[in-house]
Amino acid sequence: MPRQARLDITGLLQHVIVRGIEQRDIFNDDADRQRFLDRFTKLLSETGVRCYAWALLSNHFHLLMMPTTSTLSSFMRRLLTGYAVEFNRLNRRSGHLFQNRYKSIVCEEETYLLELVRYIHLNPLRAGMVKSLEELDSYPFSGHAVLLGNSALAGQESQAVLERFGKKMLTARSAYHRFLADGIKSGRRDELVGGGMKRSQGERQLDEYESFDARILGSGEFVDTLKNEELLGERLKTAITLARLIEVVSVAMGLEPDTVRKPSKSRLPAAARGIICHLAIFELGYTGKEVGRVLHLGSSGVSIAARRGGKFLNDDKTLSEGITAKLAK
DSSP, X not given: OOOOOOOOOTTSEEEEXXXXXXGOOSOSSHHHHHHHHXXXXXXXXXXXXXXXXXXXOSSEEEEEEEOSSSOHHHHHHHHHHHHHHHHHXXXXXXXXXXXXSOEEEEEOHHHHHHHHHHHHHTHHHHTTSSSSHHHHTTOTTBHHHHHTTSSOOTTBOHHHHHTTTOSSHHHHHHHHHHHHHHHHTTOOOGGGGSOHHHHHHTTSOOSSOOOOOTTEESOHHHHHHHHHTTTTHHXXXXXXXXXXXXXXXXXXXXXXXXXXXXXXXXXXXXXXXXXHHHHHHHTSOOOHHHHHHHHTOOHHHHHHHHHHHHHHHHHOHHHHHHHHHHHHO
């Protein structure tokens, strides 16, 4: 499926994940990590971008930030380009250091801020960079130690995080530490690294799917709010239209688009409608109401068809790959 444009919106929380090209290390040692942090903190000061959590590993890193006056893309371009040039010079190498496209996810602040702080700060422990929570408490390349007062990073919004755990610093740090420790047993939290509603709705039997966008971690209401404010205008201009989706799926299944648009109990047209519902909601970010209008289905009908379509695509990989390839053209 073609990639959607990033949501580069100021004033919103964003979880950024950057990986080395071909999964290669982007930090050879702690000196590299410190050079990265020096550049990072300088940019935070210059741009007014707020940082709530961060963790540097070997071949990737996580940042939880909120751009205020400048865009995230300009911040990341300066950060990644500057570090890559210096890294290549010091290591006598050339070429790309990072994957061409970093991942950024717009997050619903009140629902996910603390969960993401915990997820990001536990990364060094999950990755084996440290062996225990006690070691993590003083690990110098994660925002966790900064929140505990064991390290410092100019520009990290420690107060904004800790005030959610208590008014007094000592009490807040203790409560935060317990919160972090409680997260260890949760293991991986894949739903926190993009398309949260996509992942969770796929496991639930809902009468109606909430609005979804793979670039957003948040409720359907949050997604709708962004759409209503026309902050997703670029997606609506550039995304694959429903008419195009119907055409591609119909041709792939040997059907006429007009046949697919009409309600039918016949197996093949019903399967095609299910595939359209599934791809439109889970891959292209359309709402159930938008899909229902073109397929003459109610909200519950779209939900049922989408579940059926997802199973059909999972069972027929050749069809799935063929449809994806045609949509990508």
